[in-house]
Amino acid sequence: xxxAAHEFDRLANVFEDNRAIAMHRTRATHLNFEDVVHLWGxxxxxxxxxxxxxxxxxxxxxxNREMAEAANRLRxxxxxxxxxxxxxxRVASERDAVSExxxxxxxxxxNARFYCSxxxxxxxxxxxxxxxxxxxxxxxGSPPAIS
Amino acid sequence: xxxxxxxxxxxxxDAGRVILRWTTEMESLAAEAxxxxxxxxxxxxxxxRQARIAEQWxxxxxxxxxxxxxxxxxxxxxxxxxxxxxHSAVNEAxxxxxxxxxxxxNWQAAYDTARAAYQRxxxxxxxxxxxxxAALSNLGSARLSLDSALSALRTCQGRIVKDQNGRQVQPNxxxxxxxxxxxxxQVRHYEALEAQTQMQMQAAEAERNRREAEMNTCQSKLQAxxxxxxxxxxxxxxxxxAVNSAQRSRVVIEDAKDASRTAIKMAAELTxxxxxxxxxxxxxxxxxxxxxxxxxxxxxxxxxxxDLRARAQALLTELENRLRAFDNPGGVGL
Numbered sequence: 001x002x003x004a005a006h007e008f009d010r011l012a013n014v015f016e017d018n019r020a021i022a023m024h025r026t027r028a029t030h031l032n033f034e035d036v037v038h039l040w041g042x043x044x045x046x047x048x049x050x051x052x053x054x055x056x057x058x059x060x061x062x063x064n065r066e067m068a069e070a071a072n073r074l075r076x077x078x079x080x081x082x083x084x085x086x087x088x089x090r091v092a093s094e095r096d097a098v099s100e101x102x103x104x105x106x107x108x109x110x111n112a113r114f115y116c117s118x119x120x121x122x123x124x125x126x127x128x129x130x131x132x133x134x135x136x137x138x139x140x141g142s143p144p145a146i147s
Numbered sequence: 148x149x150x151x152x153x154x155x156x157x158x159x160x161d162a163g164r165v166i167l168r169w170t171t172e173m174e175s176l177a178a179e180a181x182x183x184x185x186x187x188x189x190x191x192x193x194x195x196r197q198a199r200i201a202e203q204w205x206x207x208x209x210x211x212x213x214x215x216x217x218x219x220x221x222x223x224x225x226x227x228x229x230x231x232x233x234h235s236a237v238n239e240a241x242x243x244x245x246x247x248x249x250x251x252x253n254w255q256a257a258y259d260t261a262r263a264a265y266q267r268x269x270x271x272x273x274x275x276x277x278x279x280x281a282a283l284s285n286l287g288s289a290r291l292s293l294d295s296a297l298s299a300l301r302t303c304q305g306r307i308v309k310d311q312n313g314r315q316v317q318p319n320x321x322x323x324x325x326x327x328x329x330x331x332x333q334v335r336h337y338e339a340l341e342a343q344t345q346m347q348m349q350a351a352e353a354e355r356n357r358r359e360a361e362m363n364t365c366q367s368k369l370q371a372x373x374x375x376x377x378x379x380x381x382x383x384x385x386x387x388x389a390v391n392s393a394q395r396s397r398v399v400i401e402d403a404k405d406a407s408r409t410a411i412k413m414a415a416e417l418t419x420x421x422x423x424x425x426x427x428x429x430x431x432x433x434x435x436x437x438x439x440x441x442x443x444x445x446x447x448x449x450x451x452x453x454d455l456r457a458r459a460q461a462l463l464t465e466l467e468n469r470l471r472a473f474d475n476p477g478g479v480g481l
Binding site: 004007008011014018021022024025026027028029032033035051055056059062063066067068073074076077080081083084085087088089090091092096097098099101102104105106108109111112113114115116118119120121122124125126127129130131133134136137140141142143144146147 | 154158159162167169170172173178179180183184186187189190191194195197198201203204207208211212214215218219220225226228229230232233235236237239240242243244246247253254256257260261264320335349361364365370371372375378382385386388389390392393395396399400402404406407409410413414416417420421423424427430431433435437438441442444448449451455458
C-alpha cells in the first residue's frame with residue numbers, strides 16, 4: 001500500500017519549496033535590476049528595468065498564489081489521506097480477525113455436529129434396546145397365582 | 148556618475164542572464180507542478196482503489212459472518228433435536244428399566260411363594276410316605292399274626308379229641324377260630340389303610356412334583372427377568388451417554404454462537420471502517436482532481452513570461468554587440 005499521506009505531504013512540500021524558490025529568485029532578480037538602475041542611473045536604465053520588472057511583478061502574485069493554494073490544498077489532503085489509510089489499515093487487520101473468528105466458529109460447529117451425531121446414534125441404539133427390553137418383559141408374562 | 152562602460156555592460160549582461168534563468172526556472176517549476184498534480188491524482192486514485200478493495204474485504208467478511216450465523220442456526224436446530232432425542236431415549240430406557248425391575252420383583256415373589264409351596268409339598272409327601280410305610284408295616288405284622296392264628300387253628304383242628312364214650316369228636320377251636328377272624332379283620336383293616344395311605348402318598352408326590360415344576364418355572368423366569376433387568380439398567384446408564392453428548396454439543400454450539408456474534412460485530416465494524424475509508428477517499432479524489440487544473444494555471448502563468456524572455460534575450464544580444472564595439476576601436480559605445 002502506498003503511503004498517500006506521506007506522498008501528499010511530500011507534494012505539498014514540493015509546491016512550498018518551489019514557491020519559496022520562485023520568490024527568492026524574483027527578489028534576487030529585482031535586486032539585480034536595482035543595481036543596474038543604480039549603476040547606470042539614467043532614463044534608459046529605468047525604462048529597461050521597468051520593462052523587465054513590471055511583467056515579472058504582475059506575474060508573481062498569481063504564480064505565488066497558485067503555488068500556495070496548491071500546497072495548502074495538499075496539506076488538507078494529508079489529513080484526509082491519514083484518515084483514509086487508517087481506516088483501510090483497520091479493515092486489513094480486522095479482516096483477519098473476522099476470518100479467525102469465523103474459523104473458530106466453524107471448528108466449534110464441526111465439534112457440535114460430531115456430538116449431535118454421537119448423541120443421536122446412542123439415543124437411537126438405546127431406544128431400540130428399550131423396545132427390545134419391553135418386548136422381553138412382555139414375553140415373560142405375568143407370574144401365576146400361587147397359593 | 149561615470150562608470151567604466153565595461154562594468155556597466157557586465158552588470159546589464161548579468162541582469163539579462165538572471166531574467167533568463169528566472170524564466171527558465173518558472174517553467175521548470177511549472178513542469179514540476181504538473182508532475183506533482185499528476186502524482187497527487189495518481190495517489191488519490193490508488194488510495195481510492197484501495198478503499199474500494201477494503202470495502203470488498205468488509206463485504207466478504209460480512210458474508211462469511213452471515214454464512215457462519217446461518218450455519219450456527221442450522222446446527223443449533225440439530226442440537227435441540229439431539230437433546231430431545233436423548234431425553235426421550237432416557238425416558239424410554241428408564242420406563243423399560245422400571246418395567247424390567249417390576250417384572251423381576253414379581254417373579255422373585257412368585258418364586259419365593261412357589262419354593263415355599265414346594266417345600267410344604269415335600270413335607271406333605273414325606274409325611275404321607277411315612278404314613279404309608281407305617282400302614283405297610285402294620286399290614287405285614289397283621290399278616291404274620293394271621294398266619295400264626297391260622298397255624299394255631301390248624302393245629303387245633305388236627306388234634307384228636309375223644310369224648311367220655313371214647314368216640315372221636317371235633318376239637319373245640321373256637322378260640323383259635325376267633326383269633327383267625329380277628330387277625331383277618333386286622334389284615335383287611337391294614338390292607339385298606341395301606342391302600343389309602345399309598346394313594347395319599349401318590350397324591351402328595353404328584354403335588355410335590357407339580358410344585359417343583361412350578362418352582363422351576365418361576366426360577367427360570369426369575370433368572371430371565373434378572374438378566375433383562377440388568378440389561379435394562381445398562382441400557383438406562385447408556386442413555387446418559389446420549390444426554391452427555393447432547394450436553395457437549397450444547398456447550399460447543401454456545402461457543403460457536405459466541406464466535407458468530409464476535410464475527411458479526413467485527414464485520415459491522417469493518418463495514419464502518421470501509422465506509423469511512425471510502426468517504427475520505429472520495430474527498431481525497433475531489434481534492435487531488437483539482438491539482439492538474441492548478442498545474443495548468445501555473446503553467447499558463449509561466450507561459451506569460453515568453454515576451455520577458457524574448458526581451459532579455461534581445462538585451463543580451465545588444466550587449467554582446469556593444470561589447471564587440473568596445474573591442475573594436477571606432478565602434479559605438481554606451
